[in-house]
Amino acid sequence: DAGITQSPRYKITETGRQVTLMCHQTWSHSYMFWYRQDLGHGLRLIYYSAAADITDKGEVPDGYVVSRSKTENFPLTLESATRSQTSVYFCASSVPGLAEAFFGQGTRLTVV
Amino acid sequence: AQRVTQPEKLLSVFKGAPVELKCNYSYSGSPELFWYVQYSRQRLQLLLRHISRESIKGFTADLNKGETSFHLKKPFAQEEDSAMYYCALSTSGTYKYIFGTGTRLKVLA
Numbered sequence: 598d599a600g601i602t603q604s605p606r607y608k609i610t611e612t613g614r615q616v617t618l619m620c621h622q623t624w625s626h627s628y629m630f631w632y633r634q635d636l637g638h639g640l641r642l643i644y645y646s647a648a649a650d651i652t653d654k655g656e657v658p659d660g661y662v663v664s665r666s667k668t669e670n671f672p673l674t675l676e677s678a679t680r681s682q683t684s685v686y687f688c689a690s691s692v693p694g695l696a697e698a699f700f701g702q703g704t705r706l707t708v709v
Numbered sequence: 710a711q712r713v714t715q716p717e718k719l720l721s722v723f724k725g726a727p728v729e730l731k732c733n734y735s736y737s738g739s740p741e742l743f744w745y746v747q748y749s750r751q752r753l754q755l756l757l758r759h760i761s762r763e764s765i766k767g768f769t770a771d772l773n774k775g776e777t778s779f780h781l782k783k784p785f786a787q788e789e790d791s792a793m794y795y796c797a798l799s800t801s802g803t804y805k806y807i808f809g810t811g812t813r814l815k816v817l818a
Contacts, residue, residue, distance in 0.1 A: 628804050630805065630806070632808070637718070637810060638810060639715075639795060639808050639809055639810035639811045640753075640795060640808040641808075642805060642806070642807070642808075645804075645805050647804065655805065687752075689753075689806075691804065693804065696741055696743075696758060696760065697758065698755075698806055700752045700753040700754070701752060702751075702752045703752065
């Protein structure tokens with residue numbers, strides 16, 4: 598399917614475990630982003646990427662790791678999950694000059 | 710620092726009433742402002758961008774650089790407008806988007 602897809606849609610994990618959230622886009626957009634959505638905080642930027650092998654920290658990067666070996670994939674890894682990382686995670690993509698970000702359907706992560 | 714402020718967490722209006730969702734931003738340069746909408750159980754999608762000066766689903770938003778505001782307005786609210794609305798800022802020279810905390814709009818029958 599064309600577009601931007603996230604997997605899994607729902608995930609429950611235990612404190613201390615490593616978990617990876619996947620994001621895949623079929624448009625070859627150069628820019629990709631990870632946000633977390635929390636009540637009272639809105640969407641906060643975790644990491645972003647301008648192109649393959651180029652990533653940078655956003656507002657709330659602690660406890661997260663990203664990689665971008667291919668343009669179409671931008672996985673987000675929680676190295677040792679904590680309850681405070683319970684959230685809905687959104688991946689997005691964009692291109693220079695387009696000025697619109699396209700979002701995935703989100704991953705609801707619960708850390709118990 | 711770049712910041713987007715949406716002062717209202719929840720806004721309830723009756724069907725047919727006017728709606729104004731407030732957004733203020735902090736940025737010293739030339740910003741690009743957007744409104745994104747998230748309907749129940751759906752992904753975020755772009756509603757408006759200031760550079761296009763268009764009206765989508767009856768909504769309009771005007772960038773006021775003097776007041777650093779980008780309020781979203783609709784003259785007559787519809788029940789299907791009920792959703793979460795986010796104001797977002799993109800700054801020149803970067804490509805990241807800064808979002809506000811969002812306003813949940815409830816349109817009552």
